[in-house]
Amino acid sequence: MSTAKTIRWGILATGGIAKTFTKDLLVDPTTRGVKHVKHSVVAAASSSSKSRAEQFLKDVGAPSDAKPYGSYEELVKDSNIDIIYIATPHSHHYQNARLCLEAGKNVLCEKAFTVNAEQARELAKKAKEKDLFLMEAVWTRYFPLSIYVRDLITSGKIGPIARVLADNSMATDPEDAFSDGKHRLVNPDLAGGALLDLGIYSLTWVFQTLYHTQPAESRQPPKVLAALKTYGPTKAADEASTIVLSFPRSDEAGGEAHAVATTSLRVATTPGGKADAPGIRIQGPKGEIQVFPPAFRPTHTRLILKDGTVEDKDWPQPGPGEGSGWYNGFGGGKNAEGEGHGMFWEADEAATALVEGRKEGKYEGLDESILIMEVMDEVRKQGGLTYPEKIETIKYPTQL
Known part of the structure; x- marks a missing residue:
């Protein structure tokens, strides 16, 4: 052994x-x-x-x-x-x-x-x-839940994906919560805004379901149409972005597929912190897969088939367990005793890559990370959002 x-x-x-x-x-x-x-x-x-x-x-x-x-x-x-x-x-x-x-x-x-x-x-x-x-x-991307969703898609259980709807939003009342304008969600010097901080998860769900599941040799970048609402007080961050993506595919693979990725600082995916409505819906001709909020740390999925079959699955995060006296969480929140947050999965992947001699991640290579950044560049371009030169530059070193 x-x-x-x-x-x-x-x-x-x-x-x-x-x-x-x-x-x-x-x-x-x-x-x-x-x-x-x-x-x-x-x-x-x-x-x-x-x-x-x-x-x-x-x-x-x-x-x-x-x-x-x-x-x-x-x-x-x-x-x-x-x-x-x-x-x-x-x-x-x-x-x-x-x-x-x-x-x-x-x-x-x-x-x-x-x-x-x-x-x-x-x-x-x-x-x-x-x-x-x-x-x-x-x-x-490295959660067992995400692997399950991608496996469902590639199995053909709901047919070729036709549409993905993905939202990651939270009602923060930004003028009150971030009144000094220095918080990372609104501060232009920190590349603030909903898009890069929250919208990355909406795009993650679109890409890991509608792009990453296609054969690497045939998948193509999407066309992008975006609407961006600027955050008033700083006028240099987005408070909401809506992105429509059109993914080219062969007729044999189901033809063109669409996605809508949304994010906002002012309205929530599910009001009151409830996770009672799916934040992500992955739809095909034979049914749909629903993923329940929060988009970044989901723990529940629902498969609904055309014949009326419904399959709910819970995906609790492992950890030291009850009685351990160990706690983790984020942003002031605390998970149940002994329950991990879920960040160890990506660490396991990085460690495994080092052991195997790989130079990038298994479930999101560098080309895909770059492509998603290109999509966000296009969203900002269409919305007229730029950040200070010192944080946009590739000049190294630059003092920040």
């Missing part, structure tokens, strides 16, 4: 998403049936202070010998690190990922991958040049 390979992680940034990811990362993988890889956190860095990195490592329960750093430049020089997880705002992803890649480090970078497609292409080019692993951390 082969022993599990331990992958040594460095954590770049110490905010909320980094904490959630790292706590999940340190859960015993056998609790989710993973036996070929294990994870260890060997270092973390805060751009503000070493003491903040020290506190972060304590908060997540990292090993006592994990090293805290007060700068990202120190982190990337640590020879004990196999891969770095980047948890900064997407406005900073290009600069941070370039720093890691230039230092010879493999990278798992939070979504949205970059601010624009040109930056994404540059990162992919650099990773190839350095022979390094690079993956966008679209965690939802």
